[in-house]
Amino acid sequence: MDALDTESAEIPDIKPKDYKGSLKPIWCSGCGDYAVLNAMMQAFAELKIPTHDIAVITGIGCSSRLPGYLSVYGFNSLHGRAIPIATGTKLARPETTVVVAGGDGDGFSIGGGHLSHAARRNVDLTYIVMDNRIYGLTKGQMSPTTPLDSYTSTTQYGSYDPPVNMVRFMLAYEASFVARAFSGDIKHLVSIIKQGIQHKGFSFIQILSPCVTYRGKGEYDTIRSLSAELPENYDPTDMNEAFRLASDPEKLHMGVIYRNEKLVPYEERILEHRKVAKAAGVAKMENLIDDFRP
Template sequence: MQLTARDFRGQVNPDWCPGCGDFGVLNSLQRACAEMGLQPHEILTVSGIGCSSNLPGYFNSYGMHTLHGRALAVATGAKLANHDLTVFVTGGDGDGYGIGGNHFAHSARRNIDLTYVVMNNQIYGLTTGQVSPTSSYGMSTKSTPHGSVEAPVNPITSSIMNGATYVARGYSGDVRHLTELIKGAVNHKGFALIDVFSPCVTFNRDNTHDFFKDRIVKLEDEEHDFSDWKLACEKALQWGDTIYTGLFFQKESVSLVEAEPVLSKEGPLAHRPLGLSEDQAQRIIQRMM
């Protein structure tokens, strides 16, 4: 049965601030799943901690709200156990690029078949406005009243260097474009990152919707060669009057799901019979006698 975006609405209404960019991300996920013909029982959405990490509660699928920064680890286990699941990981820049930075790097390196959607508001919103890993140099926040003295993380270049095979950037104010990026990520076999500019309208007065609307240029409009990782990094590092969104880099490579020898031979755990066969039980009994 073909579903609509409305069918992917959860039973709980979002409690985000009015105007929060995360609404656009939720809308895009719902549209993408409907347009791809997915069913809620075929999807798992995993999150960590933060405003954006509440998303699984607002999205009609299987969901897991996990520990701070550990969503990718949990999602990896779920995907390896059941290859048939479409697995989304949702979170923010603090959750994913800060405390979860180690899992981010190694998930990309392993090329696990996940779609990681990061709502990047360039600040810690849930804890009311502290500097985050993606906050701009010199940005004044509650924890950096004299301006941040740290260079921000660039998620696009970091993920490419760590081995991600689908790397994109979206903007939550452009739902149609973001929907297409999500559909491309789901169809891709391997680790897919979509870093989404998702403005925090309450605590980040620098990186606003108007800020991005005045600067964003889509890579699709420039016929970007997404097979060229050097060009992708060059475009990703541009930050000023022009900020690029779109698919930066994509390549085909064996995913961890395909490469893991036990699972590739015997199939995912979800498809195996539970319990012991009679022969296995008898062998265990014989060892104990």
């Protein structure tokens, strides 16, 4: 797994449209995911990352279709399994910028078991959850973030499963970068995605990305009314502050809520570990078998 001899990353003039794939998105009109796709292309362009050095890995769901609309390496995999696949990809080829994307159901329901481990390992992935608070692809069932008492096709008299607070969840597992953004504010979104990619370690970004089809056209206004900016002089390195903010029952604070630059990314730990292993002696591969001659 030697470093790849890639061409220089110096690309003077790369534009968002250069990241556009040949397929046309088939999301509903008004879907928040369009903004995420555009913001992502904008962020890639501003960071000048060549298309062949990016892998966008997703699971299944409306939002997981995203890599099909890009010109980068993509993997539209299995429901809930984007994170471990991306972990393998990043470890096998650490020089690649690996972005994981998906929805609230993909990430926090079926794939929820992987999140704590990705966070504690601190693999250098940027995980973007397009949270539309509903299952869209299967046409409107309750998701893990659907607000209590919502009427969906599987909760005909109102939902009785309390929703998960994604930000608090990720803080609890010490994700080293936790942010929240909104499809309705694309400029802010670009900045957050860029910061997430630049962060060395596991970055989690909850993007509230309304589903107008199954949660109604009012969803944008609802999110907007719940949104709040971070308080002045907010210190994102303070875990207690971050928890307090994330626990606000009234408001959804937008921005980088927590950031810890001190945690060592997994890939670096692995490189250190390799050094230790090699220091203990490395036989030529053809002589490896002699280790088993008593």
